Amino acid sequence: MSTPAQPRPEPSSDAPAPRVPTRVEPGLDPAWVTETVARALDEDLGAAPGRDVTTQATVPSSATGTAHLVARADGVVAGLVVVEEVTRQVAERFGLPRVEVTFVASDGEAVGRGRVLAALTGPVQVLLTAERTLLNLASRASGVATATRAWARELAGTGAQVLDTRKTTPGLRALEKYAVRAGGGTNKRMGLYDVAMVKDNHVVAAGSVSAAIDAIRRTFPDVLVQVEADTTAQALEAVSAGADFLLLDNMPTPVLAETVAAVRALEGTDGVPAKVELEATGNLTLDRAREVAGTGVDYLSVGALTHSAPILDLALDLLPAPPSR
Missing domain, CATH: 3.90.1170.20 (Quinolinate phosphoribosyl transferase, N-terminal domain)
Structure with missing residues (x-):
């Protein structure tokens, strides 16, 4: 009885771990x-x-x-x-x-x-x-x-990767995220348990971006912290407050490019990491993929990979x- 091949080999043990919250193990449990x-x-x-x-x-x-x-x-x-x-x-x-x-x-x-x-x-x-x-x-x-492959093919050579989201079919998340990997995409966080994602409601509840990040660092010091930003000012505030990476939400292409440049200018200064991972999301379509990648973001997260394919x-x-x- 033959066994279907898996989509990707496991990374070698001496390969550096990615800072983005990804899961690239090839198989299903x-x-x-x-x-x-x-x-x-x-x-x-x-x-x-x-x-x-x-x-x-x-x-x-x-x-x-x-x-x-x-x-x-x-x-x-x-x-x-x-x-x-x-x-x-x-x-x-x-x-x-x-x-x-x-x-x-x-x-x-x-x-x-x-x-x-x-x-x-x-x-x-x-x-x-x-x-x-x-x-x-x-x-x-x-x-x-199949849907993921279209995005991966469109982004080929740009340096940006396509990510999935938590917008999955209840009970089938593991299968759908496996399918994203098979299509050439990358998994984002698997759930609410493995990566912190600070959104606007969390900022309201905590009082500020800094307060939210500090609370996560105290309570769950082992997790990476991502912060959602809608504007360049919010992105710079989050980076200065210690965010590991940013989710740049629904930014028009010129604003996105401006934000990427502003964050890159801060990298390696005043406690900011030497490389801040940047992820674009919201209002992304296949015909805009290369345009968005051209702003210098590292990732494009596309909920449609799993919720609409x-x-x-x-x-x-x-x-x-x-x-x-």
Whole structure:
């Protein structure tokens, strides 16, 4: 049984850690995959072991066959790891033999319409029952990877990278952020627990940017602190107050360029880091990507990668049984 390749190798142990709050580990946690697939199957089959009333009534449990996982549109593949797990769990629930899966495409690979991604051979009951769940997950992940690849391709050579956000489908964040990596993007913080993000409401609650940053440093000294800024003045205030990096929100391109230049002029002075990471966000579109990157920001964060990407249309086609002799 072959295994789909992962989108990126892990960085070498002597590579410097990035200061931006990124997570670039290539794989998905197997325990997360198992739990997520189990919940998805419960939705479709009912509480375990569940049932597929159509398939189990019309297909003998002894029938075997082969199905092809096929791309019905051009795009970038991600989430193939779920295919084996979905078929494994369905076979286990029904007490049937496992499906053998042979992958002929890898996560992160650009594929054309009609491309076979994997061949699945085993009990037909398992193939048909597993179909929708594995397609839902793999199509969703591949759609995110496809959208991300468009941004990564547009930013190629600019020195800026595309980031995702927390605007993910509840319960599928790990899969969608994995898909961003497969598409050539970079993950931002995984949640509220790993990086501090000071927004306007936090400033109001704390009394000032400095007070908010100081409170975070005292309470959670191990985390990086990012501050949202809408103006050049706010950006300079945040840097002077000790922010590790800035989220420059909804700035017109000229203002963004002015802000980047002003922050760069402060780098390495009066306790300001030698390199302040700068991230543009808000009102970003693909046709503006290179223009925004040209201001000198390090990152463009795009919520649409996960909250608005259409699925990549995938299908599971059962092959006709060979004629009997």
